Amino acid sequence: MDSIKCRIIRAALAEFTLNGYCSVTLQHIADQAQCTKTAIMQRFGSKKKLYQWLIKNKFREFFNLGGGDRMIAYLRKNKYSYVHIVQHGVSSGITNIGFLASHLFSDAGSNIRHWMFVFRQLDLSSIPHPAKSLTIAIRFIDDKMIMEQPTRILIYLLSLNYSPEEAIAAICAAEPRLPLAFILDEAQRIGLAVPTIAAGISRAADSGTLCATR
Numbered sequence: 001m002d003s004i005k006c007r008i009i010r011a012a013l014a015e016f017t018l019n020g021y022c023s024v025t026l027q028h029i030a031d032q033a034q035c036t037k038t039a040i041m042q043r044f045g046s047k048k049k050l051y052q053w054l055i056k057n058k059f060r061e062f063f064n065l066g067g068g069d070r071m072i073a074y075l076r077k078n079k080y081s082y083v084h085i086v087q088h089g090v091s092s093g094i095t096n097i098g099f100l101a102s103h104l105f106s107d108a109g110s111n112i113r114h115w116m117f118v119f120r121q122l123d124l125s126s127i128p129h130p131a132k133s134l135t136i137a138i139r140f141i142d143d144k145m146i147m148e149q150p151t152r153i154l155i156y157l158l159s160l161n162y163s164p165e166e167a168i169a170a171i172c173a174a175e176p177r178l179p180l181a182f183i184l185d186e187a188q189r190i191g192l193a194v195p196t197i198a199a200g201i202s203r204a205a206d207s208g209t210l211c212a213t214r
Contacts (some may be wrong), residue, residue: 005043007033017067051168139192151186164192
C-alpha cells in the first residue's frame with residue numbers, strides 16, 4: 001500500500017470518527033493527510049466509496065477509535081441490516097460480544113424482537129468466556145424489559161441450545177434486581193425443575209454478581 005493511501009486512511013478514520021459522515025468533506029481529509037482531493041479520488045473514487053471501504057476493511061478500528069455509534073447510525077440509515085453489520089464485525093475480527101452488542105443493541109433500542117434478531121446472528125460458541133459474554137449481551141436489553149419479561153428471554157435462550165443453568169445464570173447476573181422468588185416461579189412455569197433453577201442461580205452467585213441480601 002502506498003504511503004499516500006495510508007495517510008488518507010488514517011486521516012479518514014480520524015475525521016469520520018470525530019465528526020461523522022455528513023460533516024466531513026474530502027478537503028478535510030486531504031488537509032489531514034497532506035495530499036490533494038484528486039489523490040483521494042484516484043484511490044477511492046468518492047467520499048461515499050472511501051467510507052464504505054473503511055467500513056469493510058477497518059470496521060474494528062472505527063470502534064477502537066470510539067466511532068462505532070456514528071458508523072452504525074450511518075449503516076442503519078443506509079438500510080444495512082443487523083445481519084450485515086454483524087457480518088462486518090465478525091469478518092473484521094471482533095470477538096468481544098459485549099463490545100459489539102453495546103452498539104448494536106443500543107441501536108435496536110428496547111424492542112425485544114430487535115434484540116432477539118440481532119442476538120441470533122451472534123455466534124457465542126467461538127468466543128472466549130461465552131457465559132460472561134452472554135450476560136453482557138443481555139444487559140443491553142432495556143432494564144424494564146428484563147424485569148417484566150424474563151421468561152420470554154429465558155425461553156429464547158433455551159431455543160438457542162443454552163442449558164437451563166446457563167440461561168438462568170445469565171439473566172440473574174444481567175439484572176441483579178430480579179427477585180429470586182420471581183425467577184423461581186417463572187422458570188417453574190415453563191417446566192424447569194427446582195434443582196436446575198437453583199443450579200443456575202448458584203452459578204450466577206459464584207460469579208459474584210448477585211447481592212448477598214437477595
